[in-house]
Amino acid sequence: MSILIKNVLLDGKRTHILIEDNIISKIGETQRADYEIDGMDKVALPGLINTHTHAAMTLLRGYADDYPLQQWLEEKIWPVEKKLTTEDIYWGVKLACLEMIKTGTTTFNDMYWFEKSAADAVKEMGLRAFLAEAFFDFGQEDVRKESIKRTEEAVKYIRSLGLERIQPALGPHAPYTVSKEGLEWVRDFAERENLLIHFHLAETKKEIDNFIKKTGMRLIEFLDKISFLSRRLIIAHAIWLNDEEVKLLVKRGVKVSHNPVSNMKLASGVFPYKLMKQHDVVVSLGTDGCASNNNLNMFEEMKFASLLQKVHSMDPTALPKDEVFRMATINGAKALGINAGEIKESKLADIILVDLNTPSFAPNHDVISNLVYSIPKVDTVICDGKILMENGKVPDEEEIIKHAERIAKKLVEG
Amino acid sequence: MSILIKNVLLDGKRTHILIEDNIISKIGETQRADYEIDGMDKVALPGLINTHTHAAMTLLRGYADDYPLQQWLEEKIWPVEKKLTTEDIYWGVKLACLEMIKTGTTTFNDMYWFEKSAADAVKEMGLRAFLAEAFFDFGQEDVRKESIKRTEEAVKYIRSLGLERIQPALGPHAPYTVSKEGLEWVRDFAERENLLIHFHLAETKKEIDNFIKKTGMRLIEFLDKISFLSRRLIIAHAIWLNDEEVKLLVKRGVKVSHNPVSNMKLASGVFPYKLMKQHDVVVSLGTDGCASNNNLNMFEEMKFASLLQKVHSMDPTALPKDEVFRMATINGAKALGINAGEIKESKLADIILVDLNTPSFAPNHDVISNLVYSIPKVDTVICDGKILMENGKVPDEEEIIKHAERIAKKLVEG
Numbered sequence: 044m045s046i047l048i049k050n051v052l053l054d055g056k057r058t059h060i061l062i063e064d065n066i067i068s069k070i071g072e073t074q075r076a077d078y079e080i081d082g083m084d085k086v087a088l089p090g091l092i093n094t095h096t097h098a099a100m101t102l103l104r105g106y107a108d109d110y111p112l113q114q115w116l117e118e119k120i121w122p123v124e125k126k127l128t129t130e131d132i133y134w135g136v137k138l139a140c141l142e143m144i145k146t147g148t149t150t151f152n153d154m155y156w157f158e159k160s161a162a163d164a165v166k167e168m169g170l171r172a173f174l175a176e177a178f179f180d181f182g183q184e185d186v187r188k189e190s191i192k193r194t195e196e197a198v199k200y201i202r203s204l205g206l207e208r209i210q211p212a213l214g215p216h217a218p219y220t221v222s223k224e225g226l227e228w229v230r231d232f233a234e235r236e237n238l239l240i241h242f243h244l245a246e247t248k249k250e251i252d253n254f255i256k257k258t259g260m261r262l263i264e265f266l267d268k269i270s271f272l273s274r275r276l277i278i279a280h281a282i283w284l285n286d287e288e289v290k291l292l293v294k295r296g297v298k299v300s301h302n303p304v305s306n307m308k309l310a311s312g313v314f315p316y317k318l319m320k321q322h323d324v325v326v327s328l329g330t331d332g333c334a335s336n337n338n339l340n341m342f343e344e345m346k347f348a349s350l351l352q353k354v355h356s357m358d359p360t361a362l363p364k365d366e367v368f369r370m371a372t373i374n375g376a377k378a379l380g381i382n383a384g385e386i387k388e389s390k391l392a393d394i395i396l397v398d399l400n401t402p403s404f405a406p407n408h409d410v411i412s413n414l415v416y417s418i419p420k421v422d423t424v425i426c427d428g429k430i431l432m433e434n435g436k437v438p439d440e441e442e443i444i445k446h447a448e449r450i451a452k453k454l455v456e457g
Numbered sequence: 458m459s460i461l462i463k464n465v466l467l468d469g470k471r472t473h474i475l476i477e478d479n480i481i482s483k484i485g486e487t488q489r490a491d492y493e494i495d496g497m498d499k500v501a502l503p504g505l506i507n508t509h510t511h512a513a514m515t516l517l518r519g520y521a522d523d524y525p526l527q528q529w530l531e532e533k534i535w536p537v538e539k540k541l542t543t544e545d546i547y548w549g550v551k552l553a554c555l556e557m558i559k560t561g562t563t564t565f566n567d568m569y570w571f572e573k574s575a576a577d578a579v580k581e582m583g584l585r586a587f588l589a590e591a592f593f594d595f596g597q598e599d600v601r602k603e604s605i606k607r608t609e610e611a612v613k614y615i616r617s618l619g620l621e622r623i624q625p626a627l628g629p630h631a632p633y634t635v636s637k638e639g640l641e642w643v644r645d646f647a648e649r650e651n652l653l654i655h656f657h658l659a660e661t662k663k664e665i666d667n668f669i670k671k672t673g674m675r676l677i678e679f680l681d682k683i684s685f686l687s688r689r690l691i692i693a694h695a696i697w698l699n700d701e702e703v704k705l706l707v708k709r710g711v712k713v714s715h716n717p718v719s720n721m722k723l724a725s726g727v728f729p730y731k732l733m734k735q736h737d738v739v740v741s742l743g744t745d746g747c748a749s750n751n752n753l754n755m756f757e758e759m760k761f762a763s764l765l766q767k768v769h770s771m772d773p774t775a776l777p778k779d780e781v782f783r784m785a786t787i788n789g790a791k792a793l794g795i796n797a798g799e800i801k802e803s804k805l806a807d808i809i810l811v812d813l814n815t816p817s818f819a820p821n822h823d824v825i826s827n828l829v830y831s832i833p834k835v836d837t838v839i840c841d842g843k844i845l846m847e848n849g850k851v852p853d854e855e856e857i858i859k860h861a862e863r864i865a866k867k868l869v870e871g
Contacts, residue, residue, distance in 0.1 A: 101819075101820075102820060103822075104819075104820060104822065104826075104827065104831060105820075105821070105822040105823040105826030105827045105830065105831065106822040106823070108777070108778055108823070108826050108830060109773060109774050109777035109778060110773065110774065111772075111773060111774060112773060115773070138816060138819060141816045142816035142817055145816050145817075146817075304764065306768065307764035307765070307767055307768040308763075308764050308767060308773065308830070309767075309773050310767045310768055310770070310771045310772055310773040310775070311768075312768070312771070313768060333831075336830070336831075337826065337827070337830040337831045338817045338830070338831040338832055340817070340832060343757070343760075343832070346757075347761075347764070349722075350718065350721035350722050350761070351721070351768070353721055353722060353723075353724045354720065354721040354724055354725075354726070354727060354765070356724070357724045357726070358525075358724055359523060359524065359525060359526060359529070359722065359723050359724040360523050360524065360525060361724070363522070363523035364522055364523060400855065400858050401858075402552060402555045402556035402559050402854070402857075402858065403556055403559075403560075403752050403754070405515075405518070405552060405858045405861055405862055405865075406515075406516060406518060406519075406861060406862045406864075406865030406866065407519070407862065408517075408518065408519040408520040408865065408869060409519040409520070409522070412518075412519030412522050412751065413518065413519050413751070416519065416522060416722070416750070416751040416752070417518060417519065417747075417751045417752040418752055418754060418757070440816070441814065443816075444814050444815075444816065444819045447819055447820060448819055448820045448821070451819075451820030451822065452820065455822060
């Protein structure tokens with residue numbers, strides 16, 4: 044099918060965008076197409092790319108806030124997570140996809156349990172996703188074997204769907220939950236199967252300090268020693284790193300997902316953006332899961348990213364709007380290795396249209412400023428050449444919310 | 458007219474709220490009323506109270522971001538402000554009111570130019586407001602005389618409207634733009650006319666340092682010496698204060714408006730909330746103007762307030778959701794001395810209804826968490842017993858946006 048977006052604002056000019064199959068085939072000149080969208084009063088933007096989340100955790104939105112980290116994990120989050128079933132994940136991810144569509148995200152990079160069910164949900168909802176089954180071993184061989192089995196099954200199942208827009212990835216949880224043996228298995232399996240690795244790293248100072256105490260080595264030093272740092276690796280958080288470590292990440296081609304809202308809410312620390320910029324790290328943006336955010340809104344994430352750097356460095360010019368917008372678009376595409384994140388001919392047709400006539404978007408002195416610093420209303424979402432939302436409406440919205448509400452209630456009460 | 462909100466969620470229970478004239482007359486038991494609102498699928502909350510803004514600056518939303526403070530003011534903001542006319546203010550405030558209604562704010566505390574025109578706009582839009590004509594003198598008598606004249610005229614005009622919901626206030630700009638003589642005039646006029654005083658104070662470290670350099674005195678010490686600190690005074694920002702100064706503010710009955718988004722965006726500093734809490738300061742919330750925010754969304758402001766304190770103190774329990782929600786409601790009412798900020802019998806009928814069935818609000822484990830940490834959709838706004846928005850629709854929305862766009866374009870181009 045072909046779609047024509049007519050008279051839409053793109054990079055400051057009115058133009059037409061033609062989509063054929065899942066590709067942006069032509070920009071400019073009036074074309075004909077099977078389906079036409081009126082772009083007047085709208086601005087066209089690349090779909091946003093969320094490079095770190097746990098989608099099904101929408102089910103735990105608002106379940107536990109304002110706790111110290113360990114108490115939050117041990118008393119609130121983990122006990123509920125133990126009860127999760129495949130049906131729970133399915134509806135949690137459906138709700139997450141719905142929320143992402145409504146707020147202009149077209150691609151997300153996920154790590155969680157039961158990613159086979161997540162894949163079923165994403166298949167129906169139409170987004171682009173990288174789905175990594177969470178891998179833990181706590182240094183125990185039986186746990187590792189079970190993680191390997193789950194991982195292999197998830198990769199096989201996701202590939203069996205035969206959809207280019209849904210890709211498996213590997214999800215070693217963190218250096219303090221996965222042993223050297225576990226990481227080595229992940230490293231080798233990723234190489235053999237040509238997969239991205241999605242990893243939590245340097246989120247808290249305690250993580251770094253404990254690792255040094257235990258091994259006498261710094262984390263990055265250890266990971267490099269076992270050849271874990273590579274162009275396949277996307278690390279989430281990446282807060283507690285020094286200059287030498289950042290340089291090494293770049294040298295090895297590692298990509299970074301910055302998660303400012305989660306880092307602020309859990310009081311993990313302030314992302315060293317200046318250092319990252321200095322060394323040309325590919326920094327993308329992620330919301331983290333809804334238990335530590337508590338939403339999946341990438342526009343809000345951009346504002347937090349920019350303002351956190353400004354106040355932290357006491358410099359209002361730090362992380363300006365255009366840089367943070369690139370983090371949420373083209374840098375996300377680079378991190379995930381997809382041909383998206385920009386509206387250009389031959390790119391993937393992942394496009395959102397934002398309404399120019401809403402109170403928070405008026406006046407329109409600067410589109411990027413309004414996107415980053417005010418609150419845009421997303422009108423239309425196209426992912427992989429398919430319309431997922433038009434006029435702000437997603438099919439089955441009420442049904443998804445109803446089911447997710449039911450599951451969430453059962454989870455915390457049951 | 459009487460309004461009945463039926464079967465609405467209030468403090469965790471379903472109930473009915475009866476409004477007669479501009480007062481909440483009854484909660485519970487089914488009543489009859491001239492007009493009924495179905496509250497199913499909605500939660501009732503007190504209208505939010507924004508205690509520091511410059512409403513007409515919506516016109517400059519996105520006009521200048523990411524500049525160093527002095528360059529931003531001198532090269533971008535002030536030159537445009539010099540061109541402002543009464544018509545500009547009128548449409549700027551109409552747009553601001555529209556945005557506030559859409560995002561659940563029912564009361565705001567304003568300081569800007571041509572507040573007579575602001576009052577005309579607020580009168581039509583139906584919000585509750587305290588409007589303070591900006592007062593400057595830069596130590597010059599002729600400038601002071603002109604400020605006195607504008608102030609007296611604004612107070613007289615606003616009172617002539619005869620609306621309890623629109624009150625004049627006094628708006629001495631800041632200690633570095635108003636002389637001792639100017640502040641003394643404001644202090645005496647406030648006493649004589651029984652008015653609130655809305656003042657920028659301790660926003661930047663430079664402001665404090667320069668004052669000490671110039672006078673050998675600390676700012677708060679000076680203000681107390683001239684008896685400027687009183688229960689009439691609301692200070693915006695209040696960042697660079699020490700323990701003794703905060704204690705003195707409390708002793709004198711001064712109220713504080715915290716503006717986290719603006720403070721972060723302009724890199725002014727981090728509000729000393731722990732200190733304020735320790736001394737039981739009445740801390741309310743304000744968005745500041747759209748040139749330094751860039752919106753008037755008090756829900757977003759709550760999230761920024763909470764998360765900034767958490768990451769700054771490296772304590773995820775800092776400024777929990779209930780405290781920040783009180784800042785945006787009951788504390789705002791205390792600061793402004795209005796009988797609002799809570800839904801209780803005999804309180805002013807300033808009520809908003811938030812939609813429970815939106816993707817970012819599901820599941821609903823905790824209403825306050827979803828309000829503060831996720832993104833609520835406001836469905837209905839009632840202020841002073843009148844419905845300003847129902848089903849998310851405000852009358853004349855498109856016309857207001859169109860006019861504001863025209864004015865904003867003229868301002869920056871002309």
